[in-house]
Amino acid sequence: MSSLLRLATAGSVDDGKSTLVGRLLYDTKSVLADQLDAVQRASVDRGLSTPDLSLLVDGLRSEREQGITIDVAYRYFATPRRSFVLADTPGHVQYTRNTVTGASTAQLAVLLVDARKGVIEQTRRHAAVLALLGVPRLVLAVNKIDLIGYDEAAFEVIAKEFATHAASLGYSEGSVLTIPVSALHGDNVASSSDKTPWYSGPTLLEHLESVPVAPDPHDAAFRLPVQYVIRPRTAEHPDYRGYAGQVAAGTVRAGDEIVVLPQGLRSTVERVDTADGPLAEAGSGSSVTVILADELDIARGDLIAAAEQCPVVTDELTAALCWLSAKSLTVGSKVLVKHGARTVQALVEDLHSRFDEQTLSTVESPDSLELNEIGSVRLRLSEEIPVDDYASSPRTGAFLVIDPKDGDTLAAGMVGDRFSGLGERAA
Incomplete structure (x- = not known):
């Protein structure tokens, strides 16, 4: 059975992300014949002599009309060596929120730059966001290398500048790879190019197929946020009481001692059910129903956790x-x-600092946080919630900040001090 790699793309506008993703789908034969026919017809209508592979991924009508990516699109493809889930994220600054969403579960990110422009402001911003999210590996794809005549010297300048920036964010040399590619022509995407004889590294696809996949970062102490309480009260199941949700971290099995938070109630797991029947154990990402030995007052929004490794219950967050x-x-x-x-009211008590992703420095006690800025804050909550540090358990260390007036999402939050020790999190 092949392994799975979750990856995301990021980059600035017109760096060619959609074309690169389309090229990967095309070269791995992950495109249906009717899809390719539709792309070829649309390309001819645009006066193009070759298929515009970006049309394979820019699915929204507004995306096709503008020639840009707006929403996060998840693509699934596979080779004999590995299966892939790819989050194709937008490049526009105004859609940075979608990059955060797409990269939040990625084990590797492919960051594109235009070979003619090199590392720009949005490149540095995306790299900082990826580091803060804890994405362990980066690939810098220097795209449109054909438009600079496959110039080795220009490529090396870009590679060196990005390596320095990535190292400042805490990435080790072995966790970052720079590849010269032409998504349009397929150079070094799925097959090596004879136009870059000076590049001896792997193609993008070879790297994606062979890069080590670290153990699931959620594979720690057991965590199950309760989504639904199941009590059918039927003749067949008169006393059934189960707590359904997706395992956010760790493993659960019958006999495990657990604690229900924030109440602090304790019990033992009696059985782990699924739609297909009971399981001996269930790991991170599994959707299960947990049956406990005791009848407890548990509701949606509560957290079932390992009794001896439980999260902090607090009404104050530094994040x-x-x-x-x-x-x-x-x-x-x-x-x-x-x-x-669980959703609770909160008050912003302090703005500790704002992170400058361009200079990799912090501005102490800023007056405010504005669109696309990253800052460290202290929040006072109206009630206690159980949380982990994001570095140790991303799923239970992450949260959303929402506008109470209209329900709009305002921010993605990560519990803990994410500005210091970035180097400790790079693989």
Whole structure:
């Protein structure tokens, strides 16, 4: 059975992300014949002599009309060596929020730059976001290498500049690879190019197939946010009481001692059910129903956790926020915090600092956080919630900040100090 790699793309506008993803799908024979026929017809209508592979992934009508990517699109493809789930994210600054969404579960990110432009402001911003999200490996794809005549010297300048920036974010030399590619012509995407004899590294696809996949970062102490309480009360199951959700971290099996938070109630797992029948154990990502030995008052939004390795229960959060709204965040702002299935009111007590992703420095005590800025804040919650540090358990260390007036998502939050020790998180 082949392994699975979750990856994301990122980059600036017109760097060729959609074309690169389309090339990967095309070269791995992951495109249906009717899809390719439709792309060929659309390309002819545009006066193009070759298929525009970006049309394979820019699915929204507005995306096709503007020639840009707006929404996150998940693509699934496979080779004999590995299966892939790819999150194709937008390049526009205004859609940075979608990059955060797409990269939040990625084990590797492919960051594109235009060979003619090199590392730009949006490249540095995306690299900083990827580091803060804890994405362990990066590939810098220097795209459109054909438009600079496959110039080795220009490629080396870009590679060196990005390597320096990535190292400052905490990435080790072995966790970053730079590849010269032409998504349009397929150079070094799925097959090596004879036009870059000076490049001796792997193609992009070879690297994706062979890069080591670290154990699931959620494979730690057991965590199950309760999504639904199942009580059918039928003649067949008169006393059935189960707690359904997706395992966010760790493994659960019958006999495990657990604690229900924030109440602090304790019990033992009696059985782990699924739609296909009971399981001996279930790991991270599994959707299950847990049956406990005791009848407890448990509701949607509660967290079932390993009794001896339980998270902190607190009404105060120090966290990093990726601010995703045109509305400003200031001290005293009233917001909602959505953590798992639980939503609570919160007050912004302090803006500790703002992270400058261009200079990799912090600005202490800023007046506000603005669109696409990243800052460290302290939030006071209206009630206690159980949380982990994002570095140790991303699923239970992440949350959303929501506008209580209209329900808009304002920020993605990560519990803990994400600005210091970035190098400790790079693989």
